[in-house]
Amino acid sequence: MSIGHLGGFYRLSAKRLALHNGRTKRRGKMHREKVRMAIVALAAISSMLLASCVPPTPEKIVETVVITKEVPVEVTKIVEKPVEVTKIVEVTPVPPAPIKIKAWTIGPGPMPTTRATNLEEAVPRLNALGLIPQKVVLETLFSELKWGPFSEKFFTACEAKEGPHIVTLKDIPSLADGGFIVPLDEYVEKWWDLGFDDFYPAMWEAVKYRAKAGPYAGEEHIWGIPQDATPGGIWYRKDVLRALGYSDEDIATMLPASAEGVTMDDIARLAKEAKDAGLVEWGILHRPSPGDTIYIYMKIFGGRVYDPEEDKLVLTKSAALKAFQWFKARVDEGVLPEAPPEWKVIHAAFVEGKTLFTFASHVGTPSEWMAKYGLTDEVFKKDLGFMLFPPAVPEAKPVTTLGPLAYLVTRGCVKPEEEAPEAAAALLFCASSADLMVKHTIRTMRPPIRKSAYYHPDLGAYAYADYIKGVAPMLEYAEDVPKHPDWGKYKKDVFETIKAVEAGILTPEAAVEELVKTLQADIPDIIVE
Template identity: 35%
Template sequence: MIDMFRRRFISVMVILLLIISGCNNRQETSSTNEAGDQVITIRAQTFGDEQTRIQNLEEAAKELNEQLKAENKKIQVKLETSSFDGSWEEYRRQFILAFKSKNEPDIFLTGHEDIAWLAKGDYILPLDELKDSEAYRDVYPTLWESVTWNGHIWGALQDTEARPIFYRKDVLKQLGWTDEEIESLPEKVKNGEFTVDDMTRVAKEAIDQGLVQWGILHRPVNGPEFHMIAKNFGAQLYDPKEDKLVFDKEAILESLRYFESLTQKEKVTPESMTSMEWKNVHQMMIDGKALFWYGGIWNIFNYMDQGAEFDYLMENFGFTLVPATEKGGTPMTLSHPIVHTVSSQTVHPDLVIRLLELVAKPEYQAKHSVETFHLPIHERGSEVEQFKNDEFLSQITYMLDYTTFLPNHADFNKYGDAYFNAIQSVEIGKKTPEEALKDMEVQIQNDLGDTIIIK
């Protein structure tokens, strides 16, 4: 609790300092070094604890300076970096305040779903040239969708991931599954032979036999996995032609019935799931007290941070796509690419873009992926030996062929809040799926008005 308050205090102080320092003239971003070169300052901000994003930018800046020397240009780049330690909401707010005071970073790293409001508010520059650049030539094609809004590219892809189902192989073994059956589960999911109903059935068997305390766990707080589940039940969330969100009532109702089944009927998921602590949820999976987990590939990092050994995790966990809802259906996952955006007020966009092209190099992609359990944005990154030799990541990359994304819409967070409220009310048994759906519709109509299509 103390750490939480300390982080929030630091975040507030950072925001205040940005406002106070706003009197600085943004044009004053260059100086001259002893060699007579013009030294141009580029500022980059990232989010969270994953320091390789900063380290890779720093290495790329060194390469850029070497290139500028080789080109006989009397220019050098000085990169100033910072990493924000607070909530995503605070992170976004401090960028807006800094932008208004002309003190924002030139490079602002964020989740792809922020692109719409950043672009709509003229906070960032379009980066269409990246799609045709050599540095991004072999980006996995589906990933471009995540940085596209209003017909333009607005972000330089930094990394991506997938959200698989984690399953305890040792528990399935105790249920009587053979080694072959356990290892072939991902293939059966790919072929539509094993569905979400099968997952619930197996989870129930494991509980009934006393092998686990819970059968299926999902994230305890609002977030992308819930929308992945809705999309798995066929929900359309966004109409890009109209640039409007979509409230797909029939599909959302089916997803709410699924959450009701997990918690109230089959009781394979605790009804208090949405009020649990992250560390406790992770620990249940580490300790083998739960069978299935709607997770993200970076959770391996979380598990190791809580004391689990990598070899233990690889021995006892398997990973598969989210099963289809019907036999013969197509499984899925969801990715949440992290992207670098470029401030519309940057003084040297040409140098900033060159830096972002360099940081996309395969070796940087592989290093970040392996150290933080993410996936590279392009094929060359997945072909680096460091990545290919990673026992976990190399078996996950295929999931990008089945991935989907959150909508790039300025008001999607409001929609997400309404959906999470509905899920929570159903899981604790306060409302039926039908009641929760009706209340959700009222909430999104109040919050979103004519910016949402009721389907």
């Protein structure tokens, strides 16, 4: 085959190939379409077959079935255990409510106002010291009533629970036996080394008592904090004695303060001399009411008043007779009035020089004479003298009484929730300081009852310091009256009998027998000898 022929062949073959390829493509496309259609048909058939395999939907029935079955349950138990936690919290402390204390004090008379004002001055000291947790506020009463009316006022107020926490009364035995005061031993012991140890020992003895009845029956206690002492004695006018011709040296020898070497007959003789000379209206004046001088009268005439072993009061008939005879003789001489005048007459008569002797006063009375009766400083220092009561019989000795007065802390006189014995006792401790005691001395001319007060500069600057220091030794040997619940009855009965003798109602002899009957009726267990 020629090349040309071959060329044509190749051209023909190319066309056939292209045609063949086109047919092939068409056949492939048709084939793929058939396959796709077959797959779709197969899928449809499968779906129908699957649908024919699913059972029909059943009727829905709801039913509740309760099955009881023990199932183990795990329980977690929580146990609380104490845990110590330290927590610091700043808290503003609330101070306790203050304690209100009421204090009732008595003169009697106008001078011892420092019994109240010293308590007032002690309040800020107590609050500053902090002896008790609470602060204290104070309400004070100072009374010029006599002892009887003041006591009635006190008991009436106590019955109504409107009384004081602190009171000044003398009759410790009756108050203790009646349950009206509380013992103070524990407070005295607590603060002993802080100042109570400085008191004259006799002052503590004066406030001790063994109760016979009441809540403290059979117990001996300290019942009060001593406040002052008023040793009793005889005051006399030196200017009257000078007018009788006696020198100051003679007077000092005749009438020493200690009464050593002097007798009651010496007093009577001088009184009669002054009366007979017309220098005085009365030679002697004595109290218009019962007092501790009754104890003195019985002692200086040789009698007993109290038996400490048997704890009983005593009347010595021989001593009573001698005393009655002595007083009756002075009335008969015109030296003593038939009836004692009232207090203001007695004080005025002495200050004005109308009597030579007065048995009605104590070491502190000049303060009242100065304040109320016109006694001058010059007359006091130059013309007045003071001495113990001298003995009336050889077997007796000079006597003075202590005349103590104490602050007492009450019991049952206020509402129960208002009771405050510790606060009251703490206040009394602060009121017993040396400087406040000196203030009381300057006001009343009564000697301080604690020894350190005598070294206080205020006492050194006092115009009458020498006088105070001169009478202070009396606190060492002065006798205290019986601490017996019937002492008040005793001295009243004896005093009324003396008045009957002086008035001429009874003879001394008849008076003794009458006194025995009266005392035995009032005090059944009294010893009569």
